[in-house]
Amino acid sequence: MNASRRTWLGKASATLLLGSGLGITRPLLAQTPRPAGGAGARVVLLGQSVPLTGSANEIGNAFAAGSRLAVSDFNTRNAATGLQLKLLQLDDGYDAARATTNARTLLGANKADMLFGFVGTASSEAGAKVATQQGSLLFAPFAASDTLRGPEHPNVFHVRPGMIDEALKIVRQCATVGQQRIALVGDDDAMGRAGLAAVQQAVTELKLPPLVASALVPAGADKLDAALKTVQQQTPQAIVLVSLSGTTASAIRKLRKSGYTGNFMAFSIVGIDPLYAELGKDIGGIVISQVVPSPRPSAIPIVKEYLAAVDNSDQTASYEGLEGFIAAKAAGEAVRRAGRGFNTATLQRTMTAMTDYDVGGFRINLRPGLRDNVRSIDLISISADGRVLR
Numbered sequence: 001m002n003a004s005r006r007t008w009l010g011k012a013s014a015t016l017l018l019g020s021g022l023g024i025t026r027p028l029l030a031q032t033p034r035p036a037g038g039a040g041a042r043v044v045l046l047g048q049s050v051p052l053t054g055s056a057n058e059i060g061n062a063f064a065a066g067s068r069l070a071v072s073d074f075n076t077r078n079a080a081t082g083l084q085l086k087l088l089q090l091d092d093g094y095d096a097a098r099a100t101t102n103a104r105t106l107l108g109a110n111k112a113d114m115l116f117g118f119v120g121t122a123s124s125e126a127g128a129k130v131a132t133q134q135g136s137l138l139f140a141p142f143a144a145s146d147t148l149r150g151p152e153h154p155n156v157f158h159v160r161p162g163m164i165d166e167a168l169k170i171v172r173q174c175a176t177v178g179q180q181r182i183a184l185v186g187d188d189d190a191m192g193r194a195g196l197a198a199v200q201q202a203v204t205e206l207k208l209p210p211l212v213a214s215a216l217v218p219a220g221a222d223k224l225d226a227a228l229k230t231v232q233q234q235t236p237q238a239i240v241l242v243s244l245s246g247t248t249a250s251a252i253r254k255l256r257k258s259g260y261t262g263n264f265m266a267f268s269i270v271g272i273d274p275l276y277a278e279l280g281k282d283i284g285g286i287v288i289s290q291v292v293p294s295p296r297p298s299a300i301p302i303v304k305e306y307l308a309a310v311d312n313s314d315q316t317a318s319y320e321g322l323e324g325f326i327a328a329k330a331a332g333e334a335v336r337r338a339g340r341g342f343n344t345a346t347l348q349r350t351m352t353a354m355t356d357y358d359v360g361g362f363r364i365n366l367r368p369g370l371r372d373n374v375r376s377i378d379l380i381s382i383s384a385d386g387r388v389l390r
Contacts, residue, residue: 041082042340046071046116046139046331047090047106049123054093055244059271059320060119063142064089066324067117069309074332083340085332088112092123096190099123103130114139114347117327121145122190128156137348139334140327142320143269145194157334157351157366159327161377163267166289167198169377170240170265171206173287179237179263181212185227185251186242188216195242195267212236217247228254238263245270249278252286263287272382273318283382290378293362295322302326302360326359330366333357 048067051060071087078084088110092098099118103126106112114137118127124141128148131138132155140159141148148156174182184199186192196214203210212234215227228251231239239255241248241264248270255264264286266275276283293300295317297307306325310317335342338350354366381389 041084043084043086044335045086045088045110045112046114046328047088047103047110047112048115048117049090049092049099049102049106049127050117050119051094051123052089052091054095055246056094056120056271058245058274058277059142059269060094062271062273062318062320063117063119063324063327065313065315066306066318066321066326067328068324069306069313069315069321070325070328070332073305073309074329078332078336081340083336085328085335087116087328094120094123096120096122096126100126100130103127104134107131107134107136112136114331114344116140116331117142117324119143120191121194124148125190128153131155136344137351139331139351142323142327143191145190146198147194154352155348159330159364159366160268160291160323163194163198164201166267166291166377167195167202167240168205169289169379170267170287171199171202171208173379174238174263174265175206175208180209181235181237182208182240183213183215183231183234183236183238184211184240184242185215185217185231185247187244187247188218191244191269192216192242195240199240199242217243219247224250225254228258232258232260236262238265241266241270243270245274245278248275249282252279253282256282265289268319271320273320276382285381285383287379287381290319290380292319292323292326294378294380295319300361302329302362305360326362326364330354330357330359330364333359334366 050064051057068087071085075084090102092102103115106115115127115131116139118124119142121143124144128138138156146162146164149158149162184196186195213231213236215231217224217227239262241251248266252264266286266288268289268291270288272288293303295303306322307317315321334351334354338347351366357364383389
């Protein structure tokens with residue numbers, strides 16, 4: 001954690017303390033106690049491709065770190081039964097081609113029982129393709145396109161809600177406060193295109209006017225200024241941002257400097273920590289959707305469990321860390337329900353039946369092809385002095 005971030009966390013001690021997992025080497029295996037079952041133990045390998053470096057590394061490291069905590073907790077709780085999880089994490093640098101290679105390695109040379117927790121829209125699509133080709137499963141992709149939720153992907157199981165679910169929450173909020181002139185700015189990549197499709201669908205479903213403008217900006221093409229000028233000419237009341245922290249922060253600063261006074265709305269995939277690192281106190285007023293509970297002390301059992309694990313580690317609590325913890329705990333529960341003698345087919349059937357799993361005061365629906373209407377999605381913002389607002 002850098003010094004400026006640590007300073008901010010200290011000032012915000014009475015509110016939500018947002019942090020990320022520490023950088024780790026790769027490949028990395030979660031620590032596993034020796035099973036009591038000896039030679040009869042069943043060790044289930046979860047193969048994860050995750051950006052430990054690259055443009056999404058802070059999100060990737062936090063999600064990966066939270067996953068490791070849950071795996072260690074599962075193994076401690078199940079040591080006597082001989083059923084254990086092993087988490088193998090490979091760095092893909094937020095590059096879909098590397099994620100493809102990692103997926104093939106994990107399922108091939110490493111004999112992973114399933115792919116788990118791929119981070120990034122394009123990387124998740126890559127993992128799903130390899131899993132389908134090799135007759136395996138992809139569990140809990142982070143920021144996957146809604147196309148992976150269709151019936152043609154029965155082997156992909158989602159712990160987080162879809163982009164359409166977040167888009168509906170964001171767009172409905174805009175409409176509630178009388179903002180119907182909505183625009184969108186995003187990265188011109190798989191994530192940006194998926195976000196644009198979700199927002200357009202949400203606008204249609206809510207019977208609101210079409211987006212007044214949209215712009216997907218290629219990385220490194222120096223076209224952001226022109227795109228923002230085009231969007232601003234349509235006088236939007238709110239701008240939805242579908243991008244990583246770099247593009248998001250740059251767009252916000254440029255628009256504010258140009259005199260734009262409307263609202264900014266962002267998907268959870270932006271990551272509060274990296275966005276704060278980019279914007280500092282200028283983060284004030286930006287509304288961000290969140291798909292897991294707040295990782296600050298509360299009565300919610302899964303949050304208490306996560307924070308207890310964090311307290312016994314070198315990690316700092318974060319939304320992405322909590323999501324990784326929930327994802328790995330759900331994977332462990334599916335394995336436990338499937339039984340030690342499971343194969344891919346029986347594990348898939350078990351996951352498909354988990355349509356309302358209470359992971360600890362927080363319910364998830366694993367069944368593929370369904371809209372996620374079980375959980376609520378929070379809209380939060382952070383004030384300039386570090387307070388979390390709802």
